[in-house]
Amino acid sequence: MNYKMINEKDTIAAICTGLTGSGINIIRISGDESFNIAEKIFRSVSDKKISDMGRFSVNYGFIVDNKDSATEKTVDEVLLLKMQAPHSYTKENVIEIDCHGGILVTKRILELVLKTGARLAEPGEFTKRAFLNGRIDLSQAEAVIDIINAKSNLALNNSVKQLKGQVKDKIISLRDSIISKTAYIEAALDDPEHISLDGFTEELEPEMERILSEISKLVASSDDGRLINEGINTCILGLPNAGKSSLLNALLDEDRAIVTDIAGTTRDVLKETVTFGDVVLNIFDTAGIRDTEDIIEKIGVDKAKKEAENADLILYVVDLKEGLTDEDKKILEEIKDKKIVLIYNKSDLVLPEQVEDMNCQSPVIPGEGEGSIQKVNSVKISSLTGEGIDELKDLIKKLFYSGSITNEEDIIITNERHRELLISAEQSVRNVFEGIEAGVSEDFLTIDMMDAYEALGKIVGESVEDDLADRIFRDFCMGK
């Protein structure tokens, strides 16, 4: 036999929370044996048996080793959640143990669970069971990963949208258009007497153009999608004392609660993630900014270039009182291919009527060719009072999300698998045009039309793909 059945009898367990020393950790057990396992390792304060607990209940007590023996030993004080099938994530009997957050104690409890008869779950296996037991379909399972991975509200919204099927609706309507044209060609090939293809390509072309532009829009949105999901790589530049450090602090203050430090302690942070609402900024070399702010240091053009290299966005800070210096202009000239926001900082130190006279009304830098200029977006802020920060956020949104972010109805592709398939569908539609141009007969065009149709189908699970399920569940982390 060339297949291996998932053993339905297996009861699986895993730690569902990241083992990072958080306040609590959760261990999930799912399967027929989960209640029996819990019975053997849990002693409730009221000494209630698992079977006597409510079908859907939270129970306070202790995880114990060697229960009911002379050597019974308490491992941890926990909350135990009992969820009776089918009212659980997997539609099976599920036990969740909320234990203290220590790495050691969590592992100890998991070991106990495994010793008592559960098997360690494979990554994504809980979700796989939810899928096999008919609780969710494959595209919902896929959206579950996206939700887990979502870093911003917008990314989350998009994943939820996908869960609700908006991406699906869009793709399905594109597929319908393609298949109806294909079907016409096929019908004409089979019944040339009654169905004529004369002049059909003139009809086909505009429809394919429409489809191409819709697909291209989705592909473009997936660029937004990456920025939404992963954040905008941002670099703060400016001359010494322009106020880079205070800007960074102002940005961090903005949403203190979800500032995360990636690399370790606050002092030697290399990257900080700032989330304000829909926008995630990954700000690089923040330690550098802090360390060098007070040191007399000439920021070289070369250094600026180097730092800007990998950035999606450059926040270029200028001291409002100083205005745009020749040196600033030189640096801006070097990095003009990037998306830049010119920030006139320290507006709190300047009286409003003075601003008018400042060298900032027309923030321009020399463009290509003599005398040409290029407009740069600019904003006046005060890191101290927070004035202008909202305006900055709006500006960034406008710069990156080509309007799509502001429209709640728009669909943004955030999933890499979807993006690949859209690009493949886009290429196939381009091949159709190539064919029309080369004047090949219609029976060739359907080859590429069907390729586009299939690629789109794979996004929404309407085409069968040999390793689709694998690809989806592979991306899951342990414990989900």
Add this chain to the structure above:
Amino acid sequence: MQYEDYDVAVIGAGHAGCEAALACARLGLKTIVFTVSVDSIAMMPCNPNVGGTSKGHLVREVDALGGEMGKNIDRTFIQSKMLNTSKGPAVHSLRAQADKKEYSSSMRRVLENTDNLTIRQDEVSEILVEYFDSVEQNKEASDNKEKSDIFIKYVTGVKTTSDNVYPCKAAILCTGVYLKARCIYGEVSKYTGPNGLPAANSLTASLIDLGIDVRRFKTGTPARIDKRSIDFSKMEEQFGDEKIVPFSFENRSEDLECEQVSCWLTYTNEETHKIIRENIDRSPLFSGAIEGVGPRYCPSIEDKVMRFADKDRHQVFIEPEGNYTNEMYISGMSSSLPEDVQYKMYRSVPGLENAKIVRNAYAIEYDCINATELLPTLEFKTISGLFSAGQSNGSSGYEEAAAQGIIAGINAAMKLLNKEPLILDRSDGYIGVLIDDLVTKETQEPYRMMTSRAEYRLLLRQDNADLRLSKYGYRVGLLSKERYEKTVEKQKIIDEEIERLKNTSVGTSEKVLELLRSYNSTELTSGITLAELVRRPELSYSMLAPIDKNRPQIDETIAEQINIELKYEGYISRQIKQVEQYKKLEKKKIPADFDYDAVPSLRIEARQKLKKIRPVSIGQASRISGVSPADINVLVVFMKL
């Protein structure tokens, strides 16, 4: 009484039965073929031609496997034409008008002179079976097969209406339209097969006894009209091609000689349609007197008029039935209307004003089986040794029948010879598409082959059937070593020549420029490979001969392959990618004993269909109507395929 033992009994000697019987006998099995009338062997009761759109592909594939149909039509055609030549090579299709009488007697001669083959005029009334005693015995019986069968009984012989028993190890049903056949036009209804031949009225009951699902389909044929009563001056003459392409890869164009006859084209008109509409209530199709399901793609004229109400005319082709008869076949106007309406209707068509009908148009109803009860080998899933092929499987058309016939014959033989069965898949040929559709999709009407059904048709061209399938014909033993090696050699020449063209550049010599100018092709500014030039739409491989001094002497059919392979290389490689995708799912096999009830999230409809059809692979499962991609994904995850 009991007669001598046979290996294989073939029931029916139509287009399926002939191929099945010939395949078995040629593979050395002692074979008997039953027919209700020896005079009707390979009879063409409907259209007088072989081939046509996508059907031409089937004939060439049958030939590449070592079948007879292609050779037989090459012997007996009276007009030959390559259709759809304005379209791409994938949809070019060969069609030949046959001399019906000659076609039939020529095939009969072949059968009569084939070793190991016995012809017997008799009606088979019963398939004799035994039950497997134990699971082990069953296992043994199916050891050499894909594990997709669940045999519970096996064939031991057949019995005729005269109660004679012919013991055999395998039987092949090729009953065509004869099971409980009923011919109908207007209020007239007769329980006969086509052309008044006796129907086979007993076998259905035996099939039902065996637990086989029997269904009722219908088809129809137009009137035959006396040539002398037709005014051809009001019609467009349709000539055959000057250059004849043989159906059989064994024949060369120059070897086929034929004084070609013409067909004629005329059209129905508003008057015709009015007559039909006014009398539609007298059509047994619309009155409900016919219960069988008819073919949507080969509709009667009353169907066409009612369905395409906006069309003011339909094509009518007038085709000769043979060289030595005045009967003309009125293609496009099959009908089951009453005789008086038929007269009015035909006579409203330009050129047929004084038409004299020789034979009326009629519809015919018949019993057929549900082919989803068959394995892809065409053997019944539950009855070891019982195969079924042709119109009795719910298909329509001579070519579809022949294609199934040869496969059923080969697989019956493979089974008895303990060899691997022959299953062609959808990327091997139209035969693969045809059989996969029949055993998977539960056709609700007579199934007709169509180019749109073949997903990979650019690879499945009629011109390369030999390159695709000769290896199978040779493997099973129907194709001679000589013919197989010729094909291998052909492929080698093609590959080498394409390679050479890709590596041969021509410069901007005056000779080259002159040639390009003569074909209005863009001039060169620098060197270019010959392959690049072949790809230009206005040029072809053969046109470039004058500037290709190292070109080897190459047969015309090989040159055609080189031209197509180069010109459409991009499309061909994209189709090959599609095939690779397709194959991945075909390779994921589902065991015959798979328990679909163990998969909790399959939808009920999908579960029922899967349990009934028991697909051999995930690929086949995905093509069952009522099984959604979501169900397939569930299966894949569940089986950890």
